[in-house]
Amino acid sequence: MKRSSAIRRAVLAAAAVALVTTGCTAQAAGSGGGSPKPPATATAPAPSGSAPAGGDGKPSSPAPSSSDPSASSSASSPAPAPSAAFLMKDGDESEQVRELQARLRQLDHFDRAPTGFYGTITAKAVTGFQKKRGLPGTGSVDATTWQRLLAVTKKPTADELKPSTTNALDTPDPRCMTGRVLCISKESRTLAWMIDGRVVSSMDVRFGSENTPTREGTFAVEWKAKDWTSTIYHTPMPYSMFFSRGQAVHYSSDFAARGYAGASHGCVNVRDRAKLAALFDQVKAGDKVVVHW
Structure with a gap:
């Protein structure tokens, strides 16, 4: 009996050692007394709410739980594509508007150089495009x-977005139709020298920034200076024709070099020096100036 008891104790001790070394009852360090860790050679059951590990040994994304209200819908239909909506309307000014105008110009709906400003001309072009394709003509x-x-046009080139050619003239404001007038459109970014409703010459112009806007309204040429330097900014202002408390039409070398990438401090910049020089000789003090959208 003593020998049998000794043999039984030896067998039990050996079994205990085997259990500890395989990890069957060993508690993982720091687990806080949770479920026992499965042996390294066994296949662990996937925890509830997760998918088995992928082929690279990393856990894959959790499988949807039956209690998840989105589980059935996400499994039966793909997720919606991100929205690509771009809302542009009258009064907006941005590079997206410039792209819009360039694309409309490719289809002959917009007949001038892109300005980046969404005004009545752009709204009319959009309406024309919409009606031609059976869409509501909202403008x-x-x-x-x-x-x-996007589907019927190509991505505009840099030259299409900011062409160096002269902008097409806007429809003249009614105030420009009589007398001698510098008719300046902010929408088309043009200056038209008009005499009794007839356009004598025209040129591209640039205006002030949002912080230093060019004033709108009806003015008169107060005085002229062929060679002038700004007393505030100390920059040259050749062929200046002043019309509103220091604001003037004048040549800008910065406009000639950078185009519409820059802005004035409120003046009407011209980039064609030869055209402006000829205009300067024709304009007289007292001639009307109309700045409009």
Whole structure:
């Protein structure tokens, strides 16, 4: 009996050692008394709510739980694509508007150089595009209009977005139709020298920034200076024709070099020096100046 008891104790001790070394009952360090860790050679059951590990040994994304209200819908239908809506409307000014105008110009809906400003001319061009393609003619760009335009046009080049050629003239403001007038449109970014409703010459112009805007309204040429330097900014202002408390039409070398990438401090910049020089000789003090959208 003593020998049998000794043999039984030896067998039990050996079994205990085997259990500890395989990890069957060993508690993982720091686990706080949770479920026992499965042996390294066994396949661990996937925890509830997760998928088995992928082929690279990393856990894959959790599988949807049956209690998750989105589980059935996400499994039966793909996730919606991100929205590509771009809303543009009258009064907006941005590089997206410039791209819009360039794309409309490719289709002959917009007949001037892109300005980046969404005004009545752009709204009319958008309406024409919408009606031609069976869309509501709202004159504003919603996601459907934008996607349809992208589908039938190509990405504008740098020259298409900011061409160096002269901008097409805007329809003259009614105030420009009589007398001698410098008719200046902010929408088309043009200056038209008009006499009794007839355009004598025209040129591209640039205006002040949001912080130093060019004033709008009806003015008169107060005085002229062929060679002038700003007393505030100390920059040259050749062929200046002053019309409103220090604001003037004048040549800008910065406009000639950088185009519409810059802005004035409120003056009307001209980039064609030869055209402005000829205009300077024709304009007289007292001639009308109309700045309009």
